[in-house]
Amino acid sequence: MVVPERVADRVLEMYNTTYALPEVYQGAGAAVVGRVRTDERYRILKSGQPVCDSPVEVITAGIEHKRSERPRPAAAEGSPLPAVQDHAEFFLRMVASPNLASREPIIRYYDTEVQGRMVIRAGEADASVLAPVPGAKLGAAITVDGNPWWVAADPYWGTAHVVCEVLRNLVCVGAEPVALTDCLNFGNPEDPEVFGDFVRSVRGLGDAARALGREGVAGPPVAVVSGNVSFYNEGSSGRSIEPSPIVAGLGILDDWSLATTSAIKRAGSVLVLSGPRQDRLGASQMRYQLAKRTDGPLPELDFERERRRIYAALEAVRSGLALACHDIAEGGLAITALEMALGGYESQGLGLQIPISGLGDTPSESRLYSEAPGFLFEVAKERLTDFLGLFERWGVDATMIGRTLAEPTFRILDGGHPLVDLDLESLQRLHGDALKSLVE
Amino acid sequence: MARVAVVQIPGVNCEYETTRALEAVGLTARIVRWNEPASVWSEFDAYVIPGGFAFQDRIRAGAIAAKLPAVDRIAAEAESGKPVLGICNGAQVLVEAGLVPGFKHGRVEMALAPNSAPRRAGYLCRWIWVQASPGPGSSWYASSVKPGEVIPMPIAHGEGRFLTADPTVRERIQREGLVLYRYVSPSGGRADHYPDDPNGAMLEAAGITNRTGNILAFMPHPERASWLRQVPLEMKSAWGEKRRAAVGHWKALEGPGPGRLLFDSLARKLGAGAPSEVRS
Numbered sequence: 001m002v003v004p005e006r007v008a009d010r011v012l013e014m015y016n017t018t019y020a021l022p023e024v025y026q027g028a029g030a031a032v033v034g035r036v037r038t039d040e041r042y043r044i045l046k047s048g049q050p051v052c053d054s055p056v057e058v059i060t061a062g063i064e065h066k067r068s069e070r071p072r073p074a075a076a077e078g079s080p081l082p083a084v085q086d087h088a089e090f091f092l093r094m095v096a097s098p099n100l101a102s103r104e105p106i107i108r109y110y111d112t113e114v115q116g117r118m119v120i121r122a123g124e125a126d127a128s129v130l131a132p133v134p135g136a137k138l139g140a141a142i143t144v145d146g147n148p149w150w151v152a153a154d155p156y157w158g159t160a161h162v163v164c165e166v167l168r169n170l171v172c173v174g175a176e177p178v179a180l181t182d183c184l185n186f187g188n189p190e191d192p193e194v195f196g197d198f199v200r201s202v203r204g205l206g207d208a209a210r211a212l213g214r215e216g217v218a219g220p221p222v223a224v225v226s227g228n229v230s231f232y233n234e235g236s237s238g239r240s241i242e243p244s245p246i247v248a249g250l251g252i253l254d255d256w257s258l259a260t261t262s263a264i265k266r267a268g269s270v271l272v273l274s275g276p277r278q279d280r281l282g283a284s285q286m287r288y289q290l291a292k293r294t295d296g297p298l299p300e301l302d303f304e305r306e307r308r309r310i311y312a313a314l315e316a317v318r319s320g321l322a323l324a325c326h327d328i329a330e331g332g333l334a335i336t337a338l339e340m341a342l343g344g345y346e347s348q349g350l351g352l353q354i355p356i357s358g359l360g361d362t363p364s365e366s367r368l369y370s371e372a373p374g375f376l377f378e379v380a381k382e383r384l385t386d387f388l389g390l391f392e393r394w395g396v397d398a399t400m401i402g403r404t405l406a407e408p409t410f411r412i413l414d415g416g417h418p419l420v421d422l423d424l425e426s427l428q429r430l431h432g433d434a435l436k437s438l439v440e
Numbered sequence: 441m442a443r444v445a446v447v448q449i450p451g452v453n454c455e456y457e458t459t460r461a462l463e464a465v466g467l468t469a470r471i472v473r474w475n476e477p478a479s480v481w482s483e484f485d486a487y488v489i490p491g492g493f494a495f496q497d498r499i500r501a502g503a504i505a506a507k508l509p510a511v512d513r514i515a516a517e518a519e520s521g522k523p524v525l526g527i528c529n530g531a532q533v534l535v536e537a538g539l540v541p542g543f544k545h546g547r548v549e550m551a552l553a554p555n556s557a558p559r560r561a562g563y564l565c566r567w568i569w570v571q572a573s574p575g576p577g578s579s580w581y582a583s584s585v586k587p588g589e590v591i592p593m594p595i596a597h598g599e600g601r602f603l604t605a606d607p608t609v610r611e612r613i614q615r616e617g618l619v620l621y622r623y624v625s626p627s628g629g630r631a632d633h634y635p636d637d638p639n640g641a642m643l644e645a646a647g648i649t650n651r652t653g654n655i656l657a658f659m660p661h662p663e664r665a666s667w668l669r670q671v672p673l674e675m676k677s678a679w680g681e682k683r684r685a686a687v688g689h690w691k692a693l694e695g696p697g698p699g700r701l702l703f704d705s706l707a708r709k710l711g712a713g714a715p716s717e718v719r720s
Contacts, residue, residue, distance in 0.1 A: 020475050024450045024495075111565050113594045116457035116664040124673060131669060134460060137690055257690040261673050265684075320688065346674040440560050 001030075008032055067189060069196040075295040081281065082290060084365055087412075087419035090289070091334060094369070095427060099285055100331045101434030104345060109439075124344035125261040126169035126327055127251065139256025141175030143249050147330065148242035149294040150371075153283035155197040157298050159204035159245050164306050164373050166249035167212055167222065168327035171314035172375070173259045175251025180209055182227040182247045187240020189231045197243040198231075205245060211303035214311055222249075260317060262326035263343030264350050264378045267406035269323060271352060272384070274309055274391060274398045275374015277333060279362040285331050286369035299372035305396060306373055312394035313375050321387045324378040332369035334412065334420070336376050337402075341410055342428050351409035351424055354402035355416075364414050378404060442710035445472040445484040447514070449505045452492030452529060454663060461663040462488065465700060465707040474510045481513040485710055486523040489514075489530030491596070491661060501552060501599045502532030511537050523706060524655040525581075528597055531647075531657035535602075540657040541609065541618050542650040549609045550648075552659070553601040556640035563598040567672060568638050569631075570646045570660060571624040575617030579653025582620055584704035584718065590628045591698045592671065592679055593660040595638055595646075600659045602641040602648060610642055621647035621658065626677060658702070665699030668692060 003011050015021050015030035022029040037043070042059055044052040084090045094100055104123055112121040112128075119139060120129040127143035145165045150158035163180065170177045182205065187194040210221040233241040253259055281287045282296025316322040328336045333354075341352050359367045377398075379387045384400065391398035405411075408424035446459050448471050455471050462469035469488075472480060481487075494505035505511065515537065518524045526534035531552065534540045538548045555564055569590050572582030585591065604610050613619060622644045623631040631637040631644045639659075647658035664670055671683040679698055686692035696718040704718055 018473070019450075023475075108566055109563050111596045113565060113596055113661065113664045113670070114453070116454075116461075116661075116666070116670060118664075119669055121672065135694075255690060257669075257686070257693050258688050260687065263674060343674050345672070346676060348674065436559075 002036065005035075067195050068192045069199050070192045071196050071200070072193050078291065078293055078296065081287060081365070083363070084290070087364070088422065091420045091422075092430065093289055094285065094331060094335060095338065095430050096434045097285060097289065098435055098438055100335050102342075102432045103435065104432060105436045105439045119256045120173060120259055120261055121344070124263075125259075126172035126325075127175060127249075129173050129175070129253065129256055129259040131256050137255040137257065139175070139253030139259060141170050141173050141251035141253060141259070143169040144246060145169065146244055146246035147283075148244045149283040149288070150298060151197070151201055151243045151245060153295050154298050155200035155243055156204040157301055158283070159201040160208040160301055160303075161298060161373065162245060162247050163205055163208035163212065164301065164310075165327060165329050166247050167310050168313070168329075168373065168375065170249050170251035171310055171317060172262060172325040172327055173251070173253070174314065174317040175253050175259075176214070176314060177212070177222050177249055177251050179250045180222055180224045180247055182224065182245055183230065184227065185230045185233050185241065185244040185246065187232065187234055187243075191240065194240050194243075201243055201245050205247065208303065212307050212310065216304060216307050258318065258320070260322070260324060261344065262324055262340055263348060264340050264352060264404050265323045265348075267350055267404050269378045269380055269404045270384055270400050271337070271354060271402040271404065272377040272379050272387060272398050273333065273359070273374060273401045274313070274377070274396060275328060275372055276397060277359055277362055277367045277370040278372040279366040279370070280372070281366060281370060284369060284371045285335075286365065299370060301373060308394045308396045309373070309375065312391050312396050313377075315394075316377065316387060316390055319390075321379065321383050321390060322377045323380060326376050328374040328376060329371060332371050333374075333376065334368040337412075338410060338427065338431070340376060340378065341424055342431060347408065347424055347428055349408050351405035351407050351411070352402055353405055353409070353411040353413065355413040356401070356419075357413070357415050358399070359401065364419065368412065368419075441468050442485045442707075442712045443467075443483065444469045444486045444488060445481065446470065447472055447474065447487060447489045447510065447530075449474045449489070449492075449494040449508065449510075449533070451494040451496055452490050454491040454527065454661070458488055458490040458527065458663045461666040461700070461703050462706075464666060464696070465703045466712045467703075467707055467710065474508055478509065478513055481510065481517055484517075484522075486706065487514045487517070487525070489524070489526040489533050490663070491528030491530060494529055494533060500536065501529060502534075502536040505533045506536035515539055518655055521652065521654050523709060525706065526655075526657045527663065528659055528661055531659050532599065534655060534657045539655050540648055540650050541613055542655070543609065543612060549606060550602060550604045552599045553603040554599050555597070555601055555638065557634040557638065560634065563596075564638055565594065565596040566635060566638065567592050567594045567675065568635065568646075568660065569624050569626050570621045571628055572621055573617075574620060577653075578617045579620050579649040579656060580709050581647070581649060581653065581656045581702065581705050583708050584701045588628060590624060590626065590677070591701060592675060592677065593662055593665040593699050595660045597639070597659060600639040600641065602643070602645040604642065613648060614643055616651060618649050618651065619643045619645045619647070620649050620656065621645070660699075662699030662702040665697045666703065668695050668697045670697050
């Protein structure tokens with residue numbers, strides 16, 4: 001801590017007497033250990049003798065170290081994915097996957113209520129919402145995301161996808177994205193391919209942050225205000241971890257009382273999809289379940305279209321046109337829809353039905369499980385025209401794809417035939433319990 | 441106006457919102473450090489030890505704080521009937537100080553043991569349901585609670601399981617009606633399984649008082665349920681409906697939540713203001 005000399009005694013008193021730190025914990029307490037100099041030198045003395053006496057800029061300039069880097073060799077083309085034979089059975093396998101299961105068993109080990117500021121908790125929506133200033137309407141939304149499979153498959157675009165997911169999560173609760181921070185976890189940087197991943201990942205992060213500010217590349221970026229790099233993350237065999245940039249986002253709400261969750265709110269609403277489903281299933285949860293592979297082409301990402309989609313969604317949530325909003329990421333449309341039906345911790349006893357025949361001509365597997373960026377919204381029937389008009393003004397797609405039901409049923413139809421028709425109570429158990437056995 | 445001391449022990453972390461929750465029911469609350477001059481304690485009409493991790497929960501949660509001179513002072517003030525409320529870590533301090541149940545002066549007769557539930561151990565944070573079950577001569581700490589009313593509140597603890605090795609202590613606690621608040625099912629039935637019974641406490645106890653009823657060791661966090669905003673949006677029950685209906689209405693969301701009933705009971709005892717109408 002640096003304080004003006006005239007208040008130093010008062011600061012020492014606070015630490016050492018008022019809060020009695022030396023009595024509370026061994027070695028705790030405050031002492032004056034140095035002074036700010038005006039000659040731009042950094043000096044450390046021991047018993048009056050200098051141990052270090054250096055120009056400040058030698059220390060602050062940083063150290064440049066040239067490392068070699070190269071891209072990973074492209075993975076060999078795998079055989080095409082087998083088609084899903086029994087859609088209901090496959091859906092249940094996806095729901096029970098630890099990667100897609102409810103995070104509740106982990107969240108319960110953490111204090112979601114600390115300081116009593118919560119408005120929306122982790123697990124109830126795509127981002128948590130806090131009321132940080134007692135008596136004020138100002139709200140803060142926070143989310144953290146990462147997907148090592150995406151980044152391993154394509155470090156630049158995989159990381160860009162992670163940034164997009166962060167921003168989508170923030171606008172889902174009605175928060176304007178304002179800042180990002182990151183923790184970039186990689187293996188041994190002396191390995192040119194690991195460092196190649198890192199270089200591409202950082203570029204993807206920066207480019208996404210620059211492109212996805214409200215006004216796009218012409219305007220200010222979503223600021224990356226801090227970050228952390230962690231190298232040499234290796235298992236006992238010496239194998240590097242999957243490249244894991246973890247990105248956190250902060251969003252601001254002018255009025256936290258308007259924040260909404262991802263759970264569907266009432267029967268008889270319509271479900272609206274924004275974000276076309278792509279027939280690119282690389283690094284998707286589906287590809288892993290079907291072929292135990294995590295490589296392959298990621299969904300295409302167009303920063304400008306993604307930006308418009310994000311801010312259209314923000315406007316829809318803030319204006320109350322969206323009753324619920326959930327981003328599409330891991331597990332694709334099918335898992336996104338399930339999460340909206342289940343809610344965070346307590347299902348409201350409502351269901352939904354989605355006919356996927358209207359979703360383009362990609363295979364039904366892609367329509368259900370493509371991890372292409374997008375949103376799923378719940379919209380009141382009487383507001384649908386306004387809702388679609390809003391998206392048209394932003395120049396981005398929005399399509400009505402289903403409706404909510406008064407009974408707890410989860411139904412996906414293709415050409416009139418049910419692919420999945422399951423009761424939500426058993427789905428809730430499956431989804432809720434899949435992680436339990438691993439963490440409890 | 442009645443003055444309440446919110447006791448700031450090194451490591452507690454709920455003192456500010458607890459102070460706000462007390463002020464919301466018309467009390468004057470001040471955060472008082474554990475090491476303030478001994479004479480300060482007699483200036484107050486009631487004491488609240490808030491939640492947190494006093495002295496990092498070293499040895500056992502609450503064990504070190506229970507030995508503080510400040511806690512002795514508060515215990516002495518409590519002998520004249522002044523209210524003392526311990527919330528979560530504060531409850532652990534009161535039990536470790538031998539103030540609850542307090543059958544034998546200064547003796548630790550009970551513990552708050554690590555949570556116990558089938559196939560789950562450790563810290564648990566979630567909303568649970570409690571009900572007041574006052575008997576004849578029971579404490580006034582539930583005076584604002586209607587008979588049978590089921591109150592949702594969050595818990596956040598790793599050691600919340602009221603337990604005693606002495607069967608006569610348990611028997612007396614039960615016989616004398618000292619379990620003022622119990623965990624119940626959402627409909628008010630017996631909490632006979634996890635998570636209705638979140639920690640395996642004896643007698644499903646969420647809050648136990650001393651015999652004179654002025655000291656309450658309470659494991660849930662009423663200050664985290666004192667405003668409607670804090671109630672989870674998805675909660676079933678009338679409180680959940682009220683929360684959902686208030687989306688977009690900032691003033692309504694800044695209104696009282698279910699936990700305020702406990703602070704209202706305290707305000708009523710201290711004769712402060714008119715208790716707010718806290719109802720779902």
